[in-house]
Amino acid sequence: MYNGWVYMIYHVVGGSEVGNKVALVTGGSRGIGRASALALADAGYDVGINYRSSEDKAHEVCELIRAKGMHTASFQANVAAVEEINSLFDRFLAEFDHIDLLVNNAGITRGAPFLKMSERMWDDITSTDWKGAYFCAQRAAQSMVEKQIKGVIINITSNQQDGCWPYSSVYGPTKAAVAKFTRHAALELSKYGIRVNAVAPGYTTSAERSMMPGKINSRLPLGRFATYEEIANAVVFLASDGASYMTGSCLNIDGGSLLPIVPENDYL
Numbered sequence: 001m002y003n004g005w006v007y008m009i010y011h012v013v014g015g016s017e018v019g020n021k022v023a024l025v026t027g028g029s030r031g032i033g034r035a036s037a038l039a040l041a042d043a044g045y046d047v048g049i050n051y052r053s054s055e056d057k058a059h060e061v062c063e064l065i066r067a068k069g070m071h072t073a074s075f076q077a078n079v080a081a082v083e084e085i086n087s088l089f090d091r092f093l094a095e096f097d098h099i100d101l102l103v104n105n106a107g108i109t110r111g112a113p114f115l116k117m118s119e120r121m122w123d124d125i126t127s128t129d130w131k132g133a134y135f136c137a138q139r140a141a142q143s144m145v146e147k148q149i150k151g152v153i154i155n156i157t158s159n160q161q162d163g164c165w166p167y168s169s170v171y172g173p174t175k176a177a178v179a180k181f182t183r184h185a186a187l188e189l190s191k192y193g194i195r196v197n198a199v200a201p202g203y204t205t206s207a208e209r210s211m212m213p214g215k216i217n218s219r220l221p222l223g224r225f226a227t228y229e230e231i232a233n234a235v236v237f238l239a240s241d242g243a244s245y246m247t248g249s250c251l252n253i254d255g256g257s258l259l260p261i262v263p264e265n266d267y268l
Contacts, residue, residue, distance in 0.1 A: 020070070022096045023239070024048040026079055026136055027106030029058040032156060032204065035228035036103050036235045037061055038068075043236050046071040048092045050106065052078050071096075079106045079132030080124070089139040098147050101239050102140035104133040104155045104178075111167030122170050129174045134181060137196070141189055150193030152239050155182050156231075159202040159254040175200075179250055186248030195247040197238045201231045202254025221256030 023040045027033040028049035037047045038061065047065055051058040051074060058074040065072040073095050077088035093099065107129040110121055137153050144151040160168055161176040179198055186196040203216060203225040217224055234251050237243055252258070 020044060020046045021100040022046045022048070022098060023101035023103060024050065024092055024099055024140070025103040025105055026050040026132070027052070028103075029054040029061055029074075032201065032228050032231045033103070033105040034061050035232035036105060038064055039229070039232040039236045040101070040103075040239070041065040041068045041070045041072070043240070044070075045101065045239075046096060048072065048096060049074040050077055050079070050088060052076070052106070078128075079136055080127035082131070082135050085132065085135045085139060089136075089143070093143060098149060099140050099143050100149055100151045102136060102151075102153045103235055104136055104153065106132055106136075107156065109171060111165075111171055113167055114169040117170060125170045126174050129171070130177050130181075133178050137181075137185055141185070141192075141194055144194055145192050151195075153185065153189075153194065153196045154235055154238050155179075155196070155198040156235075157182075157198050157200045157250065159200045159252055159258055161200055161250075162252075163258045182250065183248040190247060195238075195243070197243070197246055197248070198250040199231060199234045199238065200250050200252045200254065201226060202252075202257040204228060204231055219260065221259055224255065226253060226255060 021044065023045040025033050025037045025040070025047060028037045029051040037049055041047050047070065049058045049061050049072065055076065062072045062074050075088050075091050077084040079085055108125060110125055112118070112121060133155055137155070140151070140153055155178050157178045158175040160172040161179045164172060179200070182196055182198040189196055203220065205225045205227070231253055234253050238246065238251065
């Protein structure tokens with residue numbers, strides 16, 4: 001964030017005020033992406049918002065970020081296609097000049113029984129959640145290396161990378177691939193001072209619905225769903241100097257939902 005004399009002498013380069021760090025949040029128009037974008041703006045970031053189809057919601061997020069005094073812009077792109085990723089980063093860098101932080105949040109959650117899974121659904125899930133995260137990270141890292149920025153990449157995975165849910169024979173392994181990729185990228189990019197970490201949410205919903213009664217809530221150790229803002233808090237932490245010695249790590253933010261794995265735990 002700006003403080004003291006920095007506020008007095010900033011100038012604008014490529015649309016972003018010198019002194020602010022710059023973040024790009026994919027899938028930033030709603031849910032975890034929206035909450036992360038707003039939390040990063042509170043933390044002093046100028047923020048680019050990527051969206052696939054929710055243009056109005058992306059514009060709403062931008063207006064909220066501007067109200068916080070930070071620079072922002074929205075960028076339509078389907079991260080399932082590499083040519084659209086390249087266009088996204090070309091437009092983003094033309095607007096902001098550089099990138100300090102990428103939040104790879106864009107993803108789709110779809111499922112079907114293994115015996116009925118179609119190639120189309122397999123391609124949709126893996127292209128958005130896995131290929132999209134991979135090539136967005138690549139473009140961000142290329143820019144960071146070129147401009148000698150010791151940046152941060154944060155991949156949003158899921159606790160399904162470790163646990164098994166019905167109808168998730170593609171989604172779960174895809175998120176596991178992103179978690180494994182996080183460690184590989186962290187290793188290769190460490191020599192440039194670029195940190196790569198992941199956040200693995202569990203059941204997550206809006207604050208007003210997090211305490212809704214139901215069978216799932218009753219079996220969660222903490223008794224409720226996470227809010228989007230709680231996941232965003234983890235994103236802001238991993239982006240901060242407080243996590244400066246963390247790379248290749250994954251924070252599970254799932255309220256302990258993977259803990260009660262055997263019936264005997266019912267006696268606790």
